[in-house]
Amino acid sequence: MTNRLSPFLIAMMALGFVFLYAPIVSVVVYSFNASRLVTVWAGFSLRWYGALFENEAIGRAALVSLEVALIAATGALVLGTLVAYALARFRRFTGRTLFAAMATAPLVMPDVIAGLSLLLLFVALEQATGWPQGRGILTIAIAHITLGIAFVAVVVEARLSSFDRSLEEAALDLGATPAKVFFVITLPLIAPALAAGWLLALTLSLDDLVIASFTAGPASTTLPMVVYSSVRLGVSPQINALATLILIAVTVLVASASRLLRAKNT
DSSP states (O other), X not given: OXXXXXXXXXXXXXXXXXXXXXHHHHHHHHTTBSSSSTTSOOOBOOHHHHHHHTOHHHHHXXXXXXXXXXXXXXXXXXXXXXXXXXXXXXXXXXXXXXXXXXXXXXXXXXXXXXXXXXXXXXXXXXXXXXXXXXXXXXXXXXHHHHHHHHHXXXXXXXXXXXXXXXXXXXXXXXXXXXXXXXXXXXXXXXXXXXXXXXXXXXXXXXXXXXXXXXXXXXXXXXXXXXXXXXXXXXXXHHHHHHHHHHHHHHHHHHHXXXXXHHHHHO
């Protein structure tokens, strides 16, 4: 007996997909609109893509966001992996519960509270030690590292919990040092989790608006901050073009990753 979806479920699924993706399709379509008004179609045109590439503010903000995201994702990967390794390998040590709670607190902490706390921390440090001197790319990166550590730790710890430790024990029995076992055996085997954690931290950094608004300086405006400022003054067709380019980039990356995985499995 074959299980078929009822017409009601099919209709609900179709409604859900329309609700989720119709706005995205609308953004893509109106990015090719010749009119300055985003809700009035005036013919096909690529003028807003040209205007987007000539917009120096968006270009600088995109470079800042990319630089911050790369630094934050790499820093969160290193620190988050160490946190995950400590939680997965050392089940009992003094303060473990508090350590685990503090490491994963950014998962449930509101962004406004996290951003305000980091801002007060940076101000207090500058007054006490003179570092950091103002707010900029460094402070945003530190804030995003703090946020990304929690996500990386959860992903990597889940992989380490199901890891076959007999491989590490065999290497130790053959005379390998713990450090060599970690770098030669453990890290390559959990590489997919590391890649997933790094990409997750990268995405969170690129997408963040609230925390970056608290920790950014006048010369370190990120792309979400520029987009938000532009939308507050009225949606510009350039934003539609920017969103379309981001969608194309994400689609290409996902398709390439899927193709590589299929090629690897065959």
